[in-house]
Amino acid sequence: MILIYAVIAIAVIGTVAILLVKGRKTPPGTYPTTRDANDPVRGGGGTDTLEAPPAPAEPRVAVPEEELPATDVEVADDAAGIETVPVETPAPVEGRLARLRARLIKSNNALGKGLLALLSRDKIDEDVWDEIEETLLMADLGTEPTMELVDALRDRVKVAGSQDPEHVKAMLREELIKLVDPEMDRSLAVERHADRPSIVMVVGVNGVGKTTTVGKLARVLVAEDKDVLLGAADTFRAAAAEQLATWGQRVGVPTVKSDVDGADPASVAFEAVKAGIDQEVDVVMIDTAGRLQNKVGLMDELGKVKRVIEKQAMVDEVLLVLDATTGQNGLNQAKVFSEVVNITGIVLTKLDGTAKGGIVVAIQRSLGVPVKLIGLGEGADDLAPFEAEGFVDALLN
Structure with missing residues (x-):
C-alpha cells in the first residue's frame, strides 16, 4: 500500500514539474537562439538567449527632419584613387583674356561698333546724340547708365571743341570704363x-x-x-x-x-x-x-x-x-x-x-x-x- 502511494506521489510531482517547464516564457527583450556545439565561444548544445540588439544610433546628420530629409549620399574619402583623364594645364590668365578680346572683336557687338560709327561722323548734332542713346539702350546698358554716358560725352566733346575720331574714341573709352567700374572687388x-x-x-x-x-x-x-x-x-x-x-x-x-x-x-x-x-x-x-x-x-x-x-x-x-x-x-x-x-x-x-x-x-x-x-x-x-x-x-x- 505504501508503495502504491509512493508511485502516485512521484507521478504527481513529475507532472507538475513538466507543466512548469512548458509554461516558462522567454523574458521580454530577448531572442531565442540555438547553441552550436562547435561554437568556439559558447560551445555545447541546447538553447540560450541573446539580448535584443541595441537601438539604432542617432543619424550622423543632426539636422531637423523638416530641413533635411534623409537621403543616400555617396561621399568620397578623398581624391586618392579617382580615375582621372589627362588634360592640359589650364591656360594662363593672360592667355584667356587675350582670347576674350579676340572673340569680342570678331563678334558683331552693337555697342562698340555702333558708337564708334556715330562718333566718327564729321558733325555730331542732336540727331547723332539721339542715335547714340538708342544704341546704348539696345545694347542693354540700362536707362540710367545710358543717360550718364551720353551726358558725359556731350559735355566733354563740347569742352574739348574737337570731333577728331581718335580723340572722341579715347573719351568714349574712359567713360565706358567708369561705367564698368574698375574699382569693384572682383x-x-x-x-x-x-x-x-x-x-x-x-x-x-x-x-x-x-x-x-x-x-x-x-x-x-x-x-x-x-x-x-x-x-x-x-x-x-x-x-x-x-x-x-x-x-x-x-x-x-x-x-x-x-x-x-x-x-x-x-x-x-x-x-x-x-x-x-x-x-x-x-x-x-x-x-x-x-x-x-x-x-x-x-x-x-x-x-x-x-x-x-x-x-x-x-x-x-x-x-x-x-x-x-x-x-x-x-x-x-x-x-x-x-x-x-x-x-x-x-x-x-x-x-x-x-x-x-x-x-x-x-x-x-x-x-x-x-x-x-x-x-x-x-x-x-x-x-x-x-x-x-x-x-x-x-x-x-
Whole structure:
C-alpha cells in the first residue's frame, strides 16, 4: 500500500514539474537562439538567449527632419584613387583674356561698333546724340547708365571743341570704363580659413551653364594647387551629378553626390561641406539645380540649401551664372536670386558671339555686385576673370 502511494506521489510531482517547464516564457527583450556545439565561444548544445540588439544610433546628420530629409549620399574619402583623364594645364590668365578680346572683336557687338560709327561722323548734332542713346539702350546698358554716358560725352566733346575720331574714341573709352567700374572687388573668396574650407555656391536658371562653370573653375583652382571638393546638389536634372563627377575626374578632385533620383539637394550639400571639413580641403564648390526665378517653391528650396550648409560653415561666395545673351531678362533673374541667397558675384557665360555687352553695367548697377568671371565658349579653358579695361578695349576693338 505504501508503495502504491509512493508511485502516485512521484507521478504527481513529475507532472507538475513538466507543466512548469512548458509554461516558462522567454523574458521580454530577448531572442531565442540555438547553441552550436562547435561554437568556439559558447560551445555545447541546447538553447540560450541573446539580448535584443541595441537601438539604432542617432543619424550622423543632426539636422531637423523638416530641413533635411534623409537621403543616400555617396561621399568620397578623398581624391586618392579617382580615375582621372589627362588634360592640359589650364591656360594662363593672360592667355584667356587675350582670347576674350579676340572673340569680342570678331563678334558683331552693337555697342562698340555702333558708337564708334556715330562718333566718327564729321558733325555730331542732336540727331547723332539721339542715335547714340538708342544704341546704348539696345545694347542693354540700362536707362540710367545710358543717360550718364551720353551726358558725359556731350559735355566733354563740347569742352574739348574737337570731333577728331581718335580723340572722341579715347573719351568714349574712359567713360565706358567708369561705367564698368574698375574699382569693384572682383576677387574670388576661395582661400581656406584657419579651421574650414572656403564654401562656394553656384546658382542660376536652367541652361546657363552652371555645372560647366563649376567644372571649369575647379580646373583653374587645381592649377593653383588648391584642394577642391565638389558637391552635386543638382539632383533634379538627369545626369547632372554624373556630369559634375566627370569634371571632377578630369581634374582629379572628389565629388559628393547621391545616386537616388530626386534626392534632397540640401542633404547632398550638407554632406559635401561636412566631407570638405573632415578632409581639410581648401574649397568646397556646390552645384545647385537650375531654378526658374518665377517659381516661388524652387527659390525657397534654394534658400533652404544655403541655410542647411550654414549649419556647419558660412558660405563665402555665391556666384550667379547668367547667360549674357538674355539681356534684360538676365537682369530680372539676378534681382530675384539676390533676394533669396545674397549674391556675391556674377559669372557671365556666352559673352562672345551675339552678346550685347551692356548687361555688364546694368547688372552691376542694379545689384551692386561685380561681374567676377566670364565664359567665352565651351572649351575647358574658356573661363576668365573679368577685367574692366580689357572688356571695354575688346568692345571698342
